[in-house]
Amino acid sequence: MTITSTPAEIRPARRVTRTVLLALLVLPGLLWAIIRLFGWERGPLVQLFAFTPYAAGWVLIPLLIAVIARKWLIAAAALLAAALLAVCVLPRALPDADRGPSAGLPLTVMTINVYIGHADPAAIVKLVRDHDVSVLALQEFTPEEMWGLSAAGLDRLLPYHSLADVWGTTGSGLYSRLPVSATGSTLSKGGNRQAYATVQPPGATALAVDSAHPLAPYATSALGDWRADLADEPATNSTGTPHILIGDFNSTLDHAPVRNLIEQGYRDAADTVGKGLIATWGPYGDKHLPPVTLDHVLVDKRIGVRDVAVHGVAGTDHRAVIAELTVPTA
Incomplete structure (x- = not known):
């Protein structure tokens, strides 16, 4: 051998x-x-x-x-x-020890990217009704989606609005159960419309709310506008109107520009309550990418966060983010 x-x-x-x-x-x-x-x-x-x-x-x-x-x-x-x-x-x-003020008026907000107006209007209205949503932000908001939401009864639940509905991916909108003023929209450097309004809860301080939608970093040629759009989002002012930015930021908390924005006086609602790893986007079309967290509710640090939930909506590759907040009384 x-x-x-x-x-x-x-x-x-x-x-x-x-x-x-x-x-x-x-x-x-x-x-x-x-x-x-x-x-x-x-x-x-x-x-x-x-x-x-x-x-x-x-x-x-x-x-x-x-x-x-x-x-x-x-x-x-x-x-x-x-x-x-x-x-x-x-x-x-992990939940933060500091979730912001716990005393004040409860307010529930929701954001959903409706994927070029393809999201199911009835499903969105059901979420608004079931969760007693007071402020709704929409991105990639089209006239077709607006008509569908109206037919599904959204106007009866949220009669006030600031709309910038546009065919394609660049529109946005805000709906509110509470009276609004100073409505309008801005055109970002990347070409997206961002609807905004001042919302007035009864017995509480007014809130400046934006439907945020910075340009996606879809190619290296778009990175400059992506960074510029995030840098141009309104900063908080400790002596001014408390701000809420809700929408599809096309960024996760692993992107420095969105962390820089948060450091200007915001808190990420999902991160605050220990739900910051719940994915809100993906997979996209036939691209089998792992889902990631692109949609956020950023609130002024004078606003408390009680809870956050994420819900799937038929017709869109994004998920709805619903945040239960506490806003300071007047």
């Missing part, structure tokens, strides 16, 4: 090869974590970084392999990547 074995000079080469391959497996996660931590995403990375929560889960695989293989230096690098991404992602799944 002949016994064969790997020649001694080959075994070290194989060990080196395995070590290099494992290091190459860890490196993307480490680079991802560093870029995310410092907000350095640029070019094609902007779209990719919407999937950061998935990357945070993936880095655990090379970490486990490195530990099993006893490659301690590589395991340390993988652990660093996992820790950095956990710091960036996990807080969204």
Whole structure:
């Protein structure tokens, strides 16, 4: 019987090869974590970084392999990547100790991208009715969607409005159960209309509400306008009217421009109550992309957040986000 074995000079080469391959497996996660931590995403990375929560889960695989293989230096690098991404992602799944004021007037708001007017009007009206929604924001809002919502009875539930309905993807609208003033819409640099209004709850301070819809970073050529649209969203003013931005921001909390916007005096409602990882968009058409969180309710820090829920709506690839808020009394 002949016994064969790997020649001694080959075994070290194989060990080196395995070590290099494992290091190459860890490196993307480490680079991802560093870029995310410092907000350095640029070019094609902007779209990719919407999937950061998935990357945070993936880095655990090379970490486990490195530990099993006893490659301690590589395991340390993988652990660093996992820790950095956990710091960036996990807080969204944990309720904040500070949810804002708990005393005041309850107010429920809802946002839904109606996908070029294809969303089921009856389903939207049912959500408004079932959840006692006082303010509704719509994006990709078309005349056809407006007619459908009216026929489904939305005008009876929310009789006040500020509408910028446009054929295609650029329209938006606001409906309110409460009286509104200072209505209108702005045209963003990226070409989307953003309806706005001042909403007056009874016995409470007036609220400035915008149906936010920055341009999507669909290509590297659009990134300048995407960043400009997010930078141009209204900032809060501690002595002025409290602001609420609700809509499809075409950004997740892993994009630096939307984090910069929030740092100007807002809180993300879903993040605040530990539901910030619930996906609101995707998959899109025949592109089997993992779902991500593009739709947000951003509220002035003078406004409290009680709860957030996400609901699917037939006819659109976005989901409705419903936030229960507490607004300061007059």
